[in-house]
Amino acid sequence: MADFNKILTPGDYENGDINVVIEIPVGSIQKIEWRRDLACFMIDRIEPSAFPKLTNYGFIPQTLDEDGDELDVLLVSNEKLTTGVFLEAKVLGVMKFSDDDEVDDKIIAVPADDRSTGNPYKTLEDLPEQLIKQLEFHFNHYKDLKKPGTTKVEGFFGLDEAKQVIADAIDRWNKQ
Secondary structure: OOOHHHHOOOOOHHHOEEEEEEEEOOOOOEEEEEEOOOOEEEEEEEOOOOOOOOEEEEEEOOOOOOOOOOEEEEEEOOOOOOOOOEEEEEEEEEEEEEEOOEEOOEEEEEEOOOOOOOOOOOOHHHOOHHHHHHHHHHHHHOOOOOOOOOEEEEEEEOHHHHHHHHHHHHHHHHHO
16 A cells, blocks of 8 residues: 555645545444554544544545644545545535544545536535534544543634645644
8 A cells, every 4th residue: 555645745725625535434433544654544443323424534645733643634425435545625614623632623625526416515604504513513422432521623614724724734744
């Protein structure tokens, strides 16, 4: 397997375009994580409930969030994507999030070219309100069985805030 951080760039985030490597497909209960130190994927744990519908989970290569991992992406798509594939995506916004008092933000994006849906989502406000509620509920409670009260969604913000989060994560990557 290739080391995504060596062969991919973050993308043209200033224009709202990013590269996303998929870790967790829609509906999976497997918490699959990229292990940068080994350049491979690992099942970190099995969750009690599936990841929210319409949302694949991945990361932007050559970025570091404040938690020390690559910057996470919630990729909204009708399609269940395969672990280990990458695609170009359009940034819609960011879900500000903390996990055990560490910043662990999630960029919200859609595939750059989704011909099955006609690319209906252009901004965060275009997403179904129910999906935003599901994401907020999931991330506020997904650790409740083991570590209740350790996760908190701080809010959802648009493209400009997302670009700043990505720029900061690229800067952290470049300084390591």
